[in-house]
Amino acid sequence: MSYVQYLPPELLSYVLELACLADALSQTRTAAILGGVSKLWRQIIHSTPVIWTSFHVSKGGSPESLEAPLMRSGGMPFDVHVLDEETKVKAAREQLNALAEHSFRWRNVEISHPEAFTLLGKAVPLLLPKLRSLAVKATSRRLSRAIIDLYFLPDYPTAPDIPLRWNNRMYPSLRCLDLCDIELKPQEAEDFFGFLEAHSTLEELALRNVWESGPYIPSRSVMLPHLKELQLGGIPSSEILRWINAPNLEHLVVEKSSQLRYWAPVDIKSNYATATNVTLIRFSMAPDALLNILHAVPLASEVKLVSKDLRSRYSFCTESILIEHKLPLLASLHIQGVASLPQLKAVVEAHKETLTEVKVHCLDLGLPEESFLKDYSERDEALAWLKVQASFKFDIDHSLEAFGGRYRSHKGQISREKM
Secondary structure (H helix, E strand, C coil): CCCHHHCCHHHHHHHHHHHHHCCHHHHHHHHHHHHCCCHHHHHHHHCCHHHHCEEEECCCCCHHHHHHHHHHCCCCCEEEEECCCCCCHHHHHHHHHHHHCCHHHEEEEEEEECCHHHHHHHCCCCECCCCCEEEEEECCECCCHHHHHHHCCCECCCCCCCCCCHHHCECCCCCEEEEECCCCCHHHHHHHHHHHHHCCCCCEEEEECCCCCCCCCCCCCEECCCCCEEEEEEECCHHHHHCEECCCCCEEEEEECCCCCCCCCCCCCCCCCCCCEEEEECCCCCHHHHHHHHHHCCCCCEEEEECCCCCCHHHCCHHHHHHHCCCCCCCEEEEEEECCHHHHHHHHHHCCCCCCEEEEEECCCCCCCCCCCCCHHHHHHHHHHHHHCCCCEEEEEECECCCCCECCCCCCCCCCCCC
16 A cells, blocks of 8 residues: 555546446446545545446435535536336436436436336436437346246336327437337337437437337338447337338348248338348248348348247258358358258358358257258268368357257267267
């Protein structure tokens, strides 16, 4: 400690600042602990505004506990986090209302709470001039083990009858919007479209499980010229893909709802034509849907295809679609849920001129007892060929079942435990 006391105040302030900012979730707590080391450290920490620019709404917090940190922040923009699921709605709203008095300083807002819909509707100010990022996620309530064993169902919150007033929200500096399990009601869909149009400077947009089973289908799309990353999760209709037109998109993630059985082809060639990094989830058993989207991303160089339901491997179409539709710039391919190594070999041969990396999780590695391959030598030859290719990096592993285990395999001498 004696050596530290001789550090110049500017250098000591910088060191303490780095220590407090190392973990944003416990920034204020770290500041309080370090402030108790000595009077000098406490004076420096209290006089360094940047240390007091992250506020966490918590179960034990109160509006009064925010007064001193707000004063020490010196008028700097700050972040607001509501991550403690044990916090009651009333307590959370009281703390957010106290912070709302300084709404012109809100920079990033992150809400992950069972009552996130209510907090967004009633506690997040309508005007936040410096807001850069808004992430709101409705989480399920934590249940006791006894209740889980009895009902085996999570307590997902239902959207209350509270208007989110998208048409009245003004966040002129907004660059990132992430909504998860925040239901977009049909009567508010047009307001939400207006909100997106008014915030056309968005660079990242994630809409995950925000639609009802029968979503409102708009008659128009929203142009977002600055959008670089788009994530659409749990889409219940192919028409959702028409919502956003992103002429400069780079990264596209689309997850199909497990309830979506029929895919109506949509013309989205101009919506995502510039995307180079594409991730598609739950499309392995939907050939029309997979082909529809692949046609819309001709510049895709990194493609990841993820299968969450691996039980019906006989109907997998990923490899056959990639053989039928060649992506001229494909360099990196990652497939989770490969049902046939010979077909994978055909995919690689079709894209061999551009591929530099292939990563697969294969169902057939452990010789499933009901494998459709009658001659395992064909599979082994394909695997050997893939491994010796020098033009691309090849990585292969087992696909895992829903509970994290490997699929059933023969216990004889031909069983593969490691490949």
